[in-house]
Amino acid sequence: MESFIENLRINLNEELKAIQSNNSSILKVCEQSITGIHAAIKQLRQKVVQSPFPSDAHEIQFFKNIKPHFFALLMYYVDTYHLNASLNAWDVSISMEILQSKIHELNAFRTKNINFYQYITSGLDINDERYFLRRHFNFIDAPDFFSYHCDACFITNMDYYVARLKANDMLLVDINQKFQAYQHDTHASHSSIPSEFCLDWSDSKISLAELIYALHAAGCISHGHVEIKDITRFFEHAFKIDMHDIYNDFKQIKHRNHQTKFLDHLKEAILNRIQVKDS
Structure with a gap:
């Protein structure tokens, strides 16, 4: 299982790098990346179905760290696609408002789930069995269950949240960089306008x-x-x-x-x- 996952991760990373280098359009990059990541996740799920985990510790490790890595990438590229498609329809000032709104949305999700965020980032493991073993799945511990893909052999109470928080962290980096670039362009544009045109x-x-x-x-x-x-x-x-x-x-x-x-x-x-x- 370990060698399969490592090879899958390496191959996917190489595919994503190739997609980045072969496309100038961010929307094309996202489209092709989503296809590649989805294919990798299908392989990952098939391996889990065919190869039972040798211990609870292995299952926890998979649903706490491995599966969220792949799903975070998928969420990241899906959100990046929708965000950039939206930005392409507006001028700089409205685009900056859209980015600010997205930053607020991502921070609000972290605030809502701050206890779990701290649990993950602090490296705690006291609740790992309840969070990341499939046999402990229940609707109470997974309040966003209905917004997530239902697959009894491939879901635990909290792996979705790990992936979502990871994806949000990646998005925040991109959005802050894009917002700063817009600010720089706006400042440069304003400073280049002669005073007689104000x-x-x-x-x-x-x-x-x-x-x-x-x-x-x-x-x-x-x-x-x-x-x-x-x-x-x-x-x-x-x-x-x-x-x-x-x-x-x-x-x-x-x-x-x-x-x-x-x-x-x-x-x-x-x-x-x-x-x-x-x-």
């Missing part, structure tokens, strides 16, 4: 809200596949303005006598400009 919004906030809703209603931005809050963030960033509560602004617009006051003002202004140019 513009202010000099009309009222409710006028800007009217414009934003009009652009959204007409589908003028991203072919209409964007939300009010995202257009608002763009204008807030462009004009260094805090819209605070644009949804309340829209309520005011709906209930005032002259609902399209700002848009009508714009129409009148452009018509006057046209007349001036034509004269």
